[in-house]
Amino acid sequence: MNNNTSLIWNIVLSLAVAVLFFLHFSGKPSADSGSVADGNVVAGRKTVYVQVDSLLKNYEFFKDTRKELENKNFQLENELNTKGRSLQNEVAFFQQKAQTMTPEQARSTEAQLMKKQQDLMAYRDQSAQALGQEEAKKNEELYKNIRSYIDKYNKENGYEFVLGYSLGGGILFANPSLDVTQKILDGLNKEYKSDGKPAAADSTKKK
Template sequence: MNNNTSLIWNIVLSIAVAVLFFLHFSGNKSEAGAGSSDGGVVAGRRTVYVQVDSLLTNYDFFKDTKKALENKHFQLENELNTKGRSLQNEVAFFQQKAQTMTPDQARSTEAQLMKKQQDLVAYRDQAMAGLQQEEAGKNEELYKQIRAYIEKYNKENNYEYVLGYSLGGGILFADKSLDVTQKIIEGLNKTYKESDAGKASADSTAKK
């Protein structure tokens, strides 16, 4: 199972494609950017950007979520391997003893083994689908958290656009003076740290 990259690529694609943070504010355009020095923005340049890859790498919610889901993938993989080896051992034992069984006993045992195999496959598919659904929910939650904080951040700065910049994306060049990535990361991490989920994660880490 691709337990190390599934979440990462889902979120990168979600943000890089869908979260190009186009936050357009039509009111007070002439006044909004004139007094702001944040991100090097001057009058007439009320567009800033966030480096998506750096944001993901440094956002604590993403790191905690990625780690938690990777652990679940690892646990599921181990569980499936254990169940699979157990079933293989039963099959091997049946093959050794089949000649000593009556035809009815052999057919009954074979049917039971086939049922166990089918149940294991069904369990695997159900468990993997559940993890994929959980990942999708976390991706959506991540998007909403970033979007909500960007909107909050923009109320104090009144930018016309906050763009998501990533290597290979639609933006070919970005002036570093317009980069507000670090400010967004600091704000997101502060908000997450103060949330119930962030406190729970901190407590769990402290107990280890």
């Protein structure tokens, strides 16, 4: 898995932890919403944040999925290299024997080698596309896992915003007391360990 893949996961996770609550809770009035009548902010909204990089690094589903995709990519590369070397050997052998072949034999052998090359390129493209589709499905599953768990988690806490905090992101400072990364991570890993699937968003089971 390359750097672009890691960037995709970061983007997916940031959307999962930030957008959900902005859309779902931002329109709800808060009893302790801030007031600026006298020029001072009083009692802000219930806002917490999740450290995106830390959550990715320690979420078992992400680690297992990344390892699985990396292994498949490694196996594909090895397979393509093996097939490529085999074809190169055939080409080299043909070049050595071409002078002893009739024109018809040479044309036939050359056409066969070209067909093998085309087939190998097509196989490479199809395999890469299939791996990319599998990665996209895993990205979607990651998003659903986190969204489902945070939705359930918030029923017990009533936050209005859950922000995604990452180095170089839009949030320049975050108070450590508002960090719920470990709580979210513990819940996600507990669910993943139990059955490998996200719990339903409407579950009432206490963590």
